[in-house]
Amino acid sequence: MKHQNLFSLIRSKNAHQRKRSSGKLFFGLTLGLLTLGYSPDLQAQSGMQENGIQQSAAGMARMTNTNLIMLPGNQVLTSYRINVTHLGFNTLETAQEYFEVLPQKFVHFEVQDAETVFLHLHLHETEVNGWTVKEWNDYLRK
Secondary structure, eight states: HHHHHHHHHHHHHHHHHHHHHHHHHHHHHHHHHHHHHHHHHOOOOOOOOTTTTHHHHHHEEOOOTTEEEEOOSSOSSEEHHHHHHHHOOOOOHHHHHHHHTSSSSHHHHHHTTTTEEEEETTTTTTTTTTOHHHHHHHHHHH
């Protein structure tokens, strides 16, 4: 009888510890997922504000050393993030000066830092309303 009570007590204690451990595990996993879920890239893609300008579903575009910008996919987005580390800007100001002189009739460049630029397409302009990715790529090629 003593052994039975001892085993019951151990089983009860173990069940209580497992319950507490599973609660800690759930809390830890939830906190971890929330922490992993925050990133500037995700923030820009989800339509949050960055540098005071609304980033609406920013995609990734490529830019070559010769200023050729290529938009990916087949759906036109309002904003694209461009990695410009290959251009070797040392400062934010240098990058801003570089992008100020590029043609900007239907686009706007927003320099985030020496390595990242946002390309905003002026989709509301009558002349470009309804353009496809191919048409935008042709325009950006000029």
